[in-house]
Amino acid sequence: MSEIKKNWGVLAEFANPAELLHAAQKLNDLGYKKFETWSPFPIHGMDDAMGLSGSKVPWITLGGGLTGLSIGLLLQWWTGAVDYPLVIAGKPYFAWQFALPVTFELSILLSAFGTVFGMFALNMMPRPYHPLDNVPAFRRVTDDKFFLSIEVSDPLFDMEKTKALLSELGGTGITDVEE
Amino acid sequence: MGHHKSFNDETHIPQSVIKRAQMIATICAVLGLGASFGGYFMSSDTHVVEQAHADAQAKTDAHAKTDAHAKTDAHAKTDAHAKTDAHAKTDAHADKHQAPAHEGSLKKQFLFSWLTAFVFFTTLCLGGLFFTILHHLVRASWSTSLRRVAENVAMNFPIMAVCAAVVALLGFGDIFHWTHIDPASDPFFKVKEPYLNTGFFSIRAVFFFGIWILMAFFFRSNSVKQDETDGGAAAEALNYKMRKLAPLSMLTFALTLTFFAFDWLMSLDPHWFSTMFGVYIFAGTAVALFATLIVITLWLEGNGILKNTITIGNFHDAGKLMFGFIVFWTYITFSQYYLIWYANIPEEIGWYLHRMQGGWENIGLFIAVGHFILPFWVVMSRHTKRNRMVLGVAAVWMLIMHFVDLYFVVMPTYHHHLHFHWMDLTTFIGIGGLFLHGFLHWSSKDAIVAHKDPQLIASMEYDNV
Numbered sequence: 001m002s003e004i005k006k007n008w009g010v011l012a013e014f015a016n017p018a019e020l021l022h023a024a025q026k027l028n029d030l031g032y033k034k035f036e037t038w039s040p041f042p043i044h045g046m047d048d049a050m051g052l053s054g055s056k057v058p059w060i061t062l063g064g065g066l067t068g069l070s071i072g073l074l075l076q077w078w079t080g081a082v083d084y085p086l087v088i089a090g091k092p093y094f095a096w097q098f099a100l101p102v103t104f105e106l107s108i109l110l111s112a113f114g115t116v117f118g119m120f121a122l123n124m125m126p127r128p129y130h131p132l133d134n135v136p137a138f139r140r141v142t143d144d145k146f147f148l149s150i151e152v153s154d155p156l157f158d159m160e161k162t163k164a165l166l167s168e169l170g171g172t173g174i175t176d177v178e179e
Numbered sequence: 180m181g182h183h184k185s186f187n188d189e190t191h192i193p194q195s196v197i198k199r200a201q202m203i204a205t206i207c208a209v210l211g212l213g214a215s216f217g218g219y220f221m222s223s224d225t226h227v228v229e230q231a232h233a234d235a236q237a238k239t240d241a242h243a244k245t246d247a248h249a250k251t252d253a254h255a256k257t258d259a260h261a262k263t264d265a266h267a268k269t270d271a272h273a274d275k276h277q278a279p280a281h282e283g284s285l286k287k288q289f290l291f292s293w294l295t296a297f298v299f300f301t302t303l304c305l306g307g308l309f310f311t312i313l314h315h316l317v318r319a320s321w322s323t324s325l326r327r328v329a330e331n332v333a334m335n336f337p338i339m340a341v342c343a344a345v346v347a348l349l350g351f352g353d354i355f356h357w358t359h360i361d362p363a364s365d366p367f368f369k370v371k372e373p374y375l376n377t378g379f380f381s382i383r384a385v386f387f388f389g390i391w392i393l394m395a396f397f398f399r400s401n402s403v404k405q406d407e408t409d410g411g412a413a414a415e416a417l418n419y420k421m422r423k424l425a426p427l428s429m430l431t432f433a434l435t436l437t438f439f440a441f442d443w444l445m446s447l448d449p450h451w452f453s454t455m456f457g458v459y460i461f462a463g464t465a466v467a468l469f470a471t472l473i474v475i476t477l478w479l480e481g482n483g484i485l486k487n488t489i490t491i492g493n494f495h496d497a498g499k500l501m502f503g504f505i506v507f508w509t510y511i512t513f514s515q516y517y518l519i520w521y522a523n524i525p526e527e528i529g530w531y532l533h534r535m536q537g538g539w540e541n542i543g544l545f546i547a548v549g550h551f552i553l554p555f556w557v558v559m560s561r562h563t564k565r566n567r568m569v570l571g572v573a574a575v576w577m578l579i580m581h582f583v584d585l586y587f588v589v590m591p592t593y594h595h596h597l598h599f600h601w602m603d604l605t606t607f608i609g610i611g612g613l614f615l616h617g618f619l620h621w622s623s624k625d626a627i628v629a630h631k632d633p634q635l636i637a638s639m640e641y642d643n644v
Contacts, residue, residue: 044642054561090523097520100513 008131008179009151010163011138012171017043020146023169025049027150034154038138038147057118064114065107072103131177149177184639188488190626196482197623204615211609215289215602219349222285285602290350291593292602296610297342298443298589299582302460303614304339305436306468307332308391311398312432315418316425321496323638324488327629328475329468330402333395335617340388342610347381357449367450367526375446383442387435394428403625410631418632436461447592451530455515462508467581469501473574477567485628488635491565492642498564501577505558509551534587538597542587550580582607
């Protein structure tokens with residue numbers, strides 16, 4: 001009994017980063033939206049070529065930082081000056097001077113958390129399964145291969161034409177990817 | 180990527196641009212120096228040194244006594260009051276100790292204003308030297324297009340040496356009152372006397388400027404030699420030669436800057452010390468350096484020079500480094516204040532107490548906002564760093580703040596109450612004019628970009644993702 005398999009998209013291999021970049025630029029120019037490039041390392045200029053908008057991660061980082069800042073100040077003010085006032089080393093119950101190191105560290109910590117986990121969330125990670133795992137050749141993307149995938153859900157996707165286009169752009173080993 | 184760039188700009192600044200800028204520099208120098216020196220020499224008070232001497236002596240005596248008391252009290256008492264006592268005494272001590280001998284004396288005002296302005300422009304030269312050494316030390320490529328500008332800025336050390344000599348000749352004792360403290364009457368000063376005496380100070384000053392001039396000439400002359408090569412192995416050999424001396428130069432730079440800051444700024448209050456003071460001045464220097472580079476390259480670009488060589492990526496990077504060093508400056512400045520505030524011991528806290536009253540607290544607040552909070556939010560964004568207009572305004576602003584920061588270090592030792600003087604402006608404009616003249620001289624002498632450096636193309640192609 002074989003289950004019904006749906007097509008997720010097509011995958012094509014490219015010889016080098018320059019060709020991949022060129023192909024991405026072309027697809028973007030033609031109006032493709034749901035395509036992705038895959039490479040072992042970041043390629044300079046790829047964001048522009050693919051027409052990606054700016055990352056949202058910095059805003060999450062900022063949110064994390066401001067949260068850390070507020071928590072740091074509130075924590076020290078509340079515990080030191082409100083909940084359990086205690087004279088320590090002749091210092092005031094609360095002063096911005098001594099509150100700053102903890103506040104700073106908490107801002108950094110939550111900024112870092114915001115950056116890492118925000119990036120995870122935006123990338124929908126962790127993701128134990130991805131349709132591309134079905135293509136054995138794709139495994140070498142972490143080593144020395146460059147790939148481009150287009151999803152069938154893209155409005156411009158047409159099995160014949162899209163494959164022909166990828167081939168024309170220099171793509172080799174063009175395969176269907178099952179969902 | 181894809182297409183490869185090649186260097187296709189004019190290598191030299193057109194004479195018309197140089198002439199126009201030289202005219203502005205001349206006007207600044209003549210007006211600024213004329214007004215400043217005019218004020219100094221026409222000032223009626225003639226016995227500044229003698230009077231200051233007597234005053235300082237009286238103050239030192241009072242000061243030593245107060246200190247001794249504070250110490251004994253603080254040590255004897257173990258309850259919480261000891262701190263308060265010591266604190267109160269330090270306050271009194273700061274008042275007595277820092278009270279200006281001649282508020283309103285034009286001669287002294289000239290010297291303090293001159294010192295602030297001269298140290299400001301010296302830090303710009305130091306910044307240029309730092310950038311050049313760092314470029315070779317880490318074998319950078321992105322900064323190649325900006326390197327010659329930094330080299331030219333660093334060539335102003337001879338002018339700064341002359342400005343330092345002006346302080347030494349016109350009123351060394353008026354500024355540095357440790358020159359007439361009797362070590363026998365002052366236990367705090369006694370331990371510093373072997374280091375802090377006129378003879379050794381002068382030797383060090385000559386050494387600092389000597390070694391800086393040597394380093395600036397070494398890096399620039401080898402860089403200019405590169406211009407005559409074909410950009411191949413010979414140019415690379417010159418890079419190698421400079422790279423080999425970069426580590427030693429960087430060590431020398433760090434030590435000389437630190438002790439220069441100790442000598443010319445920290446010793447204004449001879450009883451105060453902060454081991455972080457050198458790195459504090461360095462942090463401000465680094466901010467000012469990147470601000471200077473941004474301003475100069477914008478000026479070049481505005482005149483159509485190096486339009487194809489200096490890219491938006493270069494501005495973005497200079498902006499990023501300026502931002503980074505703004506944060507570094509904040510970290511260092513706060514750490515110095517924080518440790519002293521927390522320990523709250525009389526011999527350290529006086530410097531800050533003095534700057535937290537008499538109107539100076541407003542300047543301190545202004546620096547916190549203007550040197551950190553405001554630029555932090557403005558320069559943080561990628562968009563502002565890639566916008567020439569915003570980046571340029573931020574750079575000019577940081578230069579102003581760097582001056583205010585140094586003003587906050589120097590001027591409270593003279594003016595107990597916040598007091599701006601027209602000489603603050605005229606000395607700045609005068610020395611600034613000289614500085615600009617020096618920069619223009621070296622910038623018109625040779626190419627304004629290291630156009631035969633093999634790394635230049637990489638610098639031009641580089642952009643941030």
